[in-house]
Amino acid sequence: MLSLTGKAPFYAAILLFVMTALTLYARTHRPSNSARSGSTTEGTIIYDPGAPTFHLPAQALVSSNIPFLNHSTPKPFQSYLQQTLDYTHFSDLFAAINATVGTLQTRGEAHVTVVTPPEFDRALKPAGVTIKEIEEIALRNNIQKARLMPVCLGRFNGTLPNPSKAESDKGAFILFSLVVADVYGDLVNIRREVFKLYRSKGGQGALFQPEGFWPHITIGFDRRDLFIEDGLYKGSNYCYAPIRTSK
Ligand SMILES: *[C@@H]1O[C@H](CO)[C@@H](O)[C@H](O)[C@H]1NC(C)=O
Ligand SMILES: *[C@@H]1O[C@H](CO)[C@@H](O)[C@H](O)[C@H]1NC(C)=O
Ligand SMILES: *[C@@H]1O[C@H](CO)[C@@H](O)[C@H](O)[C@H]1NC(C)=O
Secondary structure, three states, rough: OOOHHHHHHHHHHHHHHHHHHHHHHHHHHHHOOOOHHHHOOOOOOOOOOOOEEEEEHHHHOOOOOOOOOEOOOOOOEEEEEEEOOHHOOOOHHHHHHHHHHOOOOOOOOEEEEEOOHHHHHHHOOOOOOOOHHHHHHHHHOOOOOOEEEEEEEEEEEOOOOOOOOOOHHOOOEEEEEEEEOOOOOOHHHHHHHHHHHHHHHHOOOOOOOOOOOOOEEEEEEOOOHHHHHHHOOOHHHHHHEEEEEEE
């Protein structure tokens, strides 16, 4: 009969194996800080039945060689921060979508808004954060090199949940956007730095949520673009059709 002491190395080896496996599992399954942003990488994707698959060149989301564009017009809702992309890579996607709709317009440019005009006008600016300071944070963090992954094509087709009294808010709207994931947190980290500056200037924490961020690229709309202020959340919840990237 083997003594217990004789079996100890065997049990120790098993224990070590289990602990190593658990550590590795915890590491690979721990949601990193970065991936938690905007929940696009964690949310459930439900495509519309019968939605076609759309295509996008792989380089469409690489913007490291595109110059930073500032938007700092000192007028209401004209100051914001964006990562600029090259629209030429998106024009085929726009055409493919419009071929199924027929009424879409495009702005002929592509970008990811990182700090929105309402965020700037309603929270950041009143606390004394300038657009120049925001741009400095963005440039220091290489905003144009932010790494994006495609999630899906998002679509809204319906009436606004909270229309203003204006005639222009009545009736149905159609909007398509490419939902993207800020997989490494490059963009949310810029927002977190902006938040720190905002708080250091006495800004109310409740009015600016750095992780309240659903990165996307507006592709086309029939009447106008629609925003979170219109009641639209553009995370993976917004998915309509799959996107496949190709060389
Ligand atoms: C912002 O961009 C304009 C051109 O669009 C440029 O003339 C100006 O110098 C830029 N401002 C800053 C602060 O980078
Ligand atoms: C939008 O919804 C309307 C009403 O349900 C439908 O008739 C129309 O085909 C839809 N358009 C698109 C582009 O899905
Ligand atoms: C969208 O499709 C319609 C119908 O084919 C076409 O007339 C229109 O020019 C297209 N829009 C754009 C911006 O290309």
